[in-house]
Amino acid sequence: REVTPEMPKPSPKAAVEVEVSSRDRVIFPESGQTKGQLADYYAAVAPLMLPYAANRPISLVRCPQGRARKCFFQKHDSGSFGDHVFHVPIREKDGGSEDYLYINDADGLVACVQMGTIEFHGWESRADAVEKPDRMIFDLDPDEGLDFTDCRRAAQDLRRQLSDIGLVSFAMLSGGKGVHVVVPLTPGHDWETHKDFARRFAEALSTAEPDRFVATMSKAKRKGKIFIDWLRNQRGSTAVLPYSARARAGAPVAVPISWDELDSTKDAHPFSIDDAEALIERSSALHGWGFTEQRLPDF
């Protein structure tokens, strides 16, 4: 089936009908934000977030008692998310099939928050075409001790290298330590091709500049370098979605950023869930972020 490739329009702010219980429960003890504030954040940024988050299998980081208590990564439905969170059966390696979750609107986001969700992570393919990836993400993980300046310079280098082989890319601040370089792709190729391309691209960079970049997981080899984590790009892997909150101190959020703006950014977490209004305001300058028609070149 053909997937409509055009950029979804942000929908106007919709009234959310899902009710949130325990609104006063503190979810971020260091900075004091509550479950109610987290739900309101997602309702407010839903029009910005849904073009990236809707109609896509998601995994959730749930911390029902707040970020300082037990958190867990949830991929499958537990039967309790309600009418606004949908299921998509996905074939498993063993031949069986499992129901994954996806959402389509602000109610879906808030229904997940009601269930204790802080973070939303997404597959790199859509729920209606899971076998055809539509974005490639290079997750840049700087080793401790490296400056954010090193990380943003690395992101700009990836952008240039991608551009040299004809690919447009976009930058996202993870809300944690690093930058994600996002390459939108017209669906068509399979996961094998996708993963293979990502691996070879990351390895080419680390081979060219072994003092700066590393493309293998091994912690020992990462000392003082930036790990180009290409492993997001395999079937079943996820990456944190644009505008997702993070279960980290201060309630930071992952945010799209323009390449120009990245140059003057001091760290990967300049915004928090308190900043919905500012995020909405700056979003007009980011129109088109993460969307373009392009296919993987020969590499």
Ligand code: ATP
């Ligand atoms: P940072 O910038 O601090 O590295 P990040 O979101 O990139 O933030 P990573 O630790 O690099 O965090 O993880 C990359 C991605 O791997 C996450 O966004 C997430 O989607 C996925 N991931 C992380 N933990 C798990 C987990 N326990 N199970 C499955 N996937 C995970």
Ligand code: MN
């Ligand atoms: Mn990372």
Ligand code: MN
């Ligand atoms: Mn990583």
